[in-house]
Amino acid sequence: MTRHATDAAVAEPPRSNSDLFGLYRDMRRVRTFEERVGELFVRGQSAGSMLHLSIGEESAAVGLGSLMRKGDTFTTHHRGHGIFLARGADPNRMMAEIAGKETGYCSGKGGSMHIADMGLGHLGANAIVGGGIPAVVGAGLASKRAGEGDVSIAFFGDGAMQQGILYESMNMAALWDLPVLFVCINNQYGMGTRIEQATKGRALHLRAQALGLNGETVDGLDVRDVRATAQALLDDARLGHPGFLAVECYRFFGHARMDKSPYRAEQDETEGRAKDPVRFARDALIGDGTAPEDTLDSLDKEIEAEMDGAIDFAIAAKQPPLSSMFRDVYAVGEAEPEPVRTRIDRILAKD
Amino acid sequence: MTEMTYRDALRQALRDAMTEDDRVFVMGEEVGRYGGAYGVTKGLYEEFGADRLLDTPISEPAIVGAAVGAAMAGLIPVAELMYVDFIGMTMDQLGNQAAKIRYMFGGQIGVPMVLRTQGGTGRSAGAQHSQSLEAYVMHTPGLRLAMPATVADAYHLLRGALRQPDPVVFIEHKALYTLKEEVDLSAPVPDWGKAAIRRQGDDLVIVTYSRQLHHVMKAAEELSREGFEVTVIDLRTLNPLDFDTIRTEVERVGKAMVVSEGVMTAGVAAELAARISEECFDYLREPVIRVAGEDIPISVSVELETNSVPTPAFVREIAERVMA
Structure with a gap:
């Protein structure tokens, strides 16, 4: 790792088991939420099948x-439910x-792939x-100008490592000393393409270092x-030294809900799913006596109830009204686009 | 006659072209081992091998740019963009390179490539996976544009595209892949660049293309039961544009309507309506009416998505009012 900041500026990451308990809870919430997204689809209640689960990440x-x-602030890719929930x-x-x-x-306009919330950055x-x-380059510019030590984080998958715009963005971030972190969640698959089939240069962090x-x-x-490595990079990024982090993991299921992953062998999946961060944390908590199994069981049950509630909430909710269709193309107070019907009514009324 | 789907017909066209001419090859994301995001190239990797079905990284500008270079170097590439929504990323390679090379190099060389992609609504795929962006292509001199609506045309237009000396953007509709029709691929078909008159009547001419053809035909059938007879023109290719067929029918009938899924403003429907108004002015008894996509992005919500583009009921209602 190339480091510009003094090591003293890098906070020692917390590694105590009480932290792990909290991290486990958050990871379990992500896992259970994603499982419920799958259920929403199976029940025919999702908007479409383009639901990309982050189980394993x-x-x-x-x-x-x-x-x-x-x-x-942060931006995510299409597989970003977990990041936002976390x-x-x-x-x-x-x-x-x-x-x-x-x-x-x-308001029902974006969906799984376009979820956003300015309140949480x-x-x-x-x-x-x-x-x-x-966008994180621009947000980083704004943070730098504000001088509050805020960072902007871009989350993306290994598929995006082959997009030119990543390199344009990283270069600018480095050139301008921006408080920015680029996070590649390398789940080994860009849709059906394994990373070995997408690039020969698989030491992804070297690309960032080169810039x-x-x-x-x-x-x-x-x-x-993950947290400790990210903490060091983030601390440095807040000081104006942008960073890149690749997190090695495995996409447990298909690309989207209709994808049964016929392109990968059962053994690949078995080995991949063995790298389970949720189970690993659980085993660690039980193993060193931090949390007895029944405590974790009841925590898991609470989380299941919470996420079941999310499904109920979504199913009970209403479709956005048709009247909202023309809203938010432009700012509030600006004229909305004219509906095709209105225009045709006016033309035909002239006869 | 064989029954096949739009998807099967596209695959058959690729298979036949690749069998006939070994310069033809396919490149794109997930086109090989995966068989294409919508299954169009399924099985071709096994049939033709990795040299003819090139799986690419997710690098759209380079996919299109590499196709341009391959075409200039004597190959016949079929590049695939998984969604037409990604065309913006490739617009330099498509609009500044592919489209202009013949002209700016004084006619020395052309770019005989096909860019296959798909667009349109119907899957709750959201604002960046549901657009109809054919106007971007039609607005760019140097590019040809084909948009098949039927199973037979999926085959014939793709074969035709692969015989063109200039770059062809070939836009399929995601809601048509499972469309099944009886086809006789050996029967005579309209020439490349020629529109098809799908039904003929004396009360109104509706000009359309791609999936909206099916909405229009449904409306026309219902209207026929009420005594209105509509001419339905399926453009098949938007460049070349067969305006002769449009002119002949509009001059005969005197009323015209254009139906397109793409957004209304500065879209394909706008171009068609303007041209009909200019060229057939003396024959028109009504203004040319555009029924097109609303001037808004596509929502993920099923209800909003459905109502963002012309529905069969809306097409029918407006056609009926124009004829009344």
């Missing part, structure tokens, strides 16, 4: 999410958005691979490792 979401603070999102409003309902975070999920990355950023790769199995 919880340590990245929680490791980073637990370090973000008020004032920080940052403090309301699962009810998330689930409602995924169902395309009025009470969702984006979420500048938006994205359905264009790499599409959300450069003058701090660059690290961390194994995503132990959320404490």
Whole structure:
């Protein structure tokens, strides 16, 4: 890792088991939420099938999410439910958005791939691979100008590592000493393409280093490792030294809900799913006596009840009214686009 | 006659073109081992191998740009953009390179490539996976544009596109892949660049293309039961544009309507309506009416999505009012 800041500026990451308990809880919430998203689809209550679950990637979401603070901003890719939830999102409003309902975070207009919440600094999920990355350069510029020590974090998958815009963005961030972190959640698959089939240069952090950023790769199995590595990078980023972090993990399920992953062998899945950050944390908590199994069982049950409630909330919510269709194309107070029907009515009325 | 789907017909066109000419190859995201995001190339990787079905990284500008270079170097590339919504990322390679190379290099060389992609609504795929962006292409001199609406045209237009000397953008509709029709691929078909008159009547001409053809045909059938007879023109290619067929029918009938899923303002429907108004002015008894997508992004909400583009009921209602 190239480091510009003095080591003294880097806070020692907390590694105590009480922290792990909290991190476990947050990861379990992400896991259970995503399982419920799958259920929403099976029950025919989701808006479409383009639901990309982050199961297996919880340590990245929680490791980073637990370090973000008020004032920080971030963008995510299409597989960003977990990151947003870890940052403090309301699962009810998330689930409602995924169902395309009025009470969702984006009033049912965005959906799973376009969820956003300015209140929590979420500048938006994205359905264009790499599409959300450069926004953190601009947000980083704004943070730098404000001088409050806020950072902006771009989350993306390994698929985006082959998009040119990532390199344009990292170069600018380094050139301008911006408080920015680029986080690649390397789940090994861009849709059906394994990373080995997408690039020969798989030491991803070296690319960032070549451009003058701090660059690290961390194994995503132990959320404490992810958090500690991210903490060091974030501390440095807040001082104007942008960084890049690749979190190694495994996408447990298909690309989206209709994808049964026929392109990968059962053995690949078995081995991949063995790298389970949620189970690893659970075993660690039980193993050293921090939390007895029944405590964790009842925590898991509470979380299940919470996420069941999110499904109920989403299903009970209303579709956005048709009258909202023309709203928010432009700012409030500006004229809304004229509906096709209105225009035709006017033309035909002239006869 | 064989029954096949739009998806199967596209695959058959690729298979036949690749069998006939070994310069033809396919490149794009998930086109090989995966078989295409919408299954169009399924099985071709096994049939033709990795050299003819090139799986690419997620690098859209380079996919299109590499196709431009391959075409200039004597190959016939079929590049695939998984969603037409990604065309913005590739607009330099498409609009500044592919489209202009023949002209700005004084006619020395052309770019005989096909860019296959798909667009349109119907899957709750949200604002960045549901657009109809054919106007971007039609607005760019140097690019050809084909948009098949039927199973037979999925086959014939793709074969035709692969015989063109210039770059062709070939936009499929995501809601049509499972469309099943009886087809006879050996039967005579309209030439490349020629529109098809799908039904003929004396009361109104409706000009359309891609999935909206099916909405219009449904409306026309219902209207026929009420005594209104509509001519339905399926453009098949938007560049070349077969204006002769449009002119002949509009001059004969005297009323015209244009139906497009793309947004209304400065869209394909706007171009068509303007041209009909200019060229057929003396024959028109009513203003040319545009029925098109609303001037808004597409929502993920099913209800909002459905109502953002012309529905069969809306097409029918407006057609009926124009004829009344």
